[in-house]
Amino acid sequence: MVENLVCGLCGKVEESSCHLFSVYEFTWRVWCLCFEWLGVSFVIHKDPLVNFQQFKLCLASDVVNDVWGAIWVGVVSGIWRHRNSVTFDKGVVDALEIFALVHVNVRSWIFAKSCCNSFTYPNWVLNPVDSTLCRKLVYAVCDVFINHRGIDTKRNIAGLLYNSLTRMEVRSFLDSMNMKPGDRLFDHIDRAILGSKVGVAVFSPRYCESYFCLHELALFMESKKRVIPIFYDVKPSELVVKDNGTCPAKELQRFSLALEEAKYTVGLTFDSLKGDWSEILRDASDAVIMNLLEVEEERKTMKRKL
Incomplete structure (x- = not known):
């Protein structure tokens, strides 16, 4: 049984979900890039679960919150994949790479789940929470x-x-x-x-x-x-x-x-x-x-x- 597993990214402290997804300075940088992209200010809670719950907008529609939830999942999954790349494939720690992949992957997930084929990548990158875009992310209501x-x-x-x-x-x-x-x-x-x-x-x-x-x-x-x-x-x-x-x-x-x-x-x-x-x-x-x-x-x- 492996105990006290060292973080695959920093190589200094014990790896935990709080450290890997919230506390570590590299992770914090990824979240800051994301919040800057979304045009919001946010306090990053050290507990990933609380962080996710805070990521929901209380006055927003379900469709908008689905978009925000997908972005959160994109950041967390991007950090985890990057951690595995650094740990097992000698990859290089790069916050900008994760942020770029969030753009691509989240848009692809939403595109696959939604019924809209006109949801363009440039519009998504320029304004991901624009209400006109979110209105296009309508999940199937009829066949x-x-x-x-x-x-x-x-x-x-x-x-x-x-x-x-x-x-x-x-x-x-x-x-x-x-x-x-x-x-x-x-x-x-x-x-x-x-x-x-x-x-x-x-x-x-x-x-x-x-x-x-x-x-x-x-x-x-x-x-x-x-x-x-x-x-x-x-x-x-x-x-x-x-x-x-x-x-x-x-x-x-x-x-x-x-x-x-x-x-x-x-x-x-x-x-x-x-x-x-x-x-x-x-x-x-x-x-x-x-x-x-x-x-x-x-x-x-x-x-x-x-």
Whole structure:
């Protein structure tokens, strides 16, 4: 049994969790770099557990505190790996190296756990606690978001697809089913889209007349999510964003780019007068399941690479 193990970093005193992760001057330097990056002042408690508990922000949202918690874990795991490198591989004590790895590793962990593909590394490094970034770190709240024009499709294909997926125990979002009076429209819908894994865009004759439909589609494309188009009683060539004088030019361009991307994505077509309803629901459900499985496999592959 080994007793009084000397610290692998300083080589002078007995190694303990308090010394290694809090008290040692090298460790203190790593924490100071981290706090400077976050733009906060902090008292480092010698007990790592208390330090972790203090690292939570009492007035912050759960998502923000998840980010802070991940940063804490990144620092502690970085110190431990560095300690092993110095002890067993003759590595050099370097606080800046640990700090740089915290940037990379924590962002990778959050990226893998969240559902956002537009969480850029430069934005993360420049401002890790920016509220707009934290709003992007939304963990999965549903598997599928059904984007549709209610007046055209709510009582037919969109509603039927929602019921079909629900019976298959696929968590689906349809505004009329998942929202209640008092919910803030943009906040609720944006959160659901960013928190979904796959989108289904049901294009219909009056789809492009709806600002909300186009906004949802643009958000899907901007967040690099998979979208399954269903062209319901409309041809792709008939879908055009029109300027009615009420929408800013920047938004029109945003909507047009998203629509063009969707039109050139392999999807399903359906004629409500001639088509087989059971067939379109089966094909749409199968496409959703297939894409969900592929997204999950991509997520597992990414985690294995971390």
